[in-house]
Amino acid sequence: DTAVSQTPKYLVxxxxxxxSIKCExxxxxxxxxxxxxxxxxxxxxxxxxxxxxxxxxxxxxxxxSPKSPDKAHLNLHINSLELGDSAVYFCASSPGESYNEQFFxxxxxxxxx
Amino acid sequence: xxxxxxxQPGMFVQEKEAVTxxxxxxxxxxxxxxxxxxxxxxxxxxxxxxxGSYDQQNATEGRYSLNFQKARKSANLVISxxxxxxxxxYFCAMREGYGQNFVFxxxxxxxxxP
Numbered sequence: 440d441t442a443v444s445q446t447p448k449y450l451v452x453x454x455x456x457x458x459s460i461k462c463e464x465x466x467x468x469x470x471x472x473x474x475x476x477x478x479x480x481x482x483x484x485x486x487x488x489x490x491x492x493x494x495x496x497x498x499x500x501x502x503x504s505p506k507s508p509d510k511a512h513l514n515l516h517i518n519s520l521e522l523g524d525s526a527v528y529f530c531a532s533s534p535g536e537s538y539n540e541q542f543f544x545x546x547x548x549x550x551x552x
Numbered sequence: 553x554x555x556x557x558x559x560q561p562g563m564f565v566q567e568k569e570a571v572t573x574x575x576x577x578x579x580x581x582x583x584x585x586x587x588x589x590x591x592x593x594x595x596x597x598x599x600x601x602x603x604g605s606y607d608q609q610n611a612t613e614g615r616y617s618l619n620f621q622k623a624r625k626s627a628n629l630v631i632s633x634x635x636x637x638x639x640x641x642y643f644c645a646m647r648e649g650y651g652q653n654f655v656f657x658x659x660x661x662x663x664x665x666p
């Protein structure tokens with residue numbers, strides 16, 4: 440029944456490791472997003488995919504690589520994790536039409552030690 | 553330049569009173585959408601209300617209403633009859649034209665006092 444799901448919910452890892460966060464939506468939406476929310480609660484878009492194609496790629500380190508195997512999934516892979524990557528990562532989706540809100544996943548809290 | 557400004561980092565309101573959370577935006581696109589989201593301490597992002605740039609009337613959803621003043625580029629959220637469960641971070645966001653890029657403001661932390 441979940442609209443947008445993310446796994447894992449919590450991720451604790453050492454600096455230098457590589458990790459992935461998975462996102463799935465069952466809403467039939469065309470567009471999916473990754474956001475990073477820092478410790479001050481500021482939400483910043485990282486990537487957006489529309490029908491499996493990258494349409495927004497904000498200035499993020501190239502250690503972050505999104506992968507969209509199909510319209511319902513958008514995964515985020517992070518190489519060589521750094522302390523500054525610690526944040527909450529939100530996946531979201533929208534129908535892709537104008538003026539529709541985004542539906543957010545529950546978030547993944549990443550802690551890099 | 554900041555596209556979404558929320559000038560109140562924190563607000564307090566007494567239970568059962570109304571509160572207004574400010575949001576101003578900046579865009580040159582005549583078509584845009586404005587959104588408010590709530591983020592309680594549990595962390596999830598909850599959509600509250602939407603206003604389109606061409607909408608003639610202010611949006612309302614239950615106890616939430618959006619005071620849309622287009623000429624002033626403001627889209628303030630009004631919560632009537634505040635409840636303790638309204639304590640949360642509130643984010644104003646904008647979507648310009650037909651793009652898929654949402655821009656969020658820095659948020660306002662609302663605390664409802666018993």
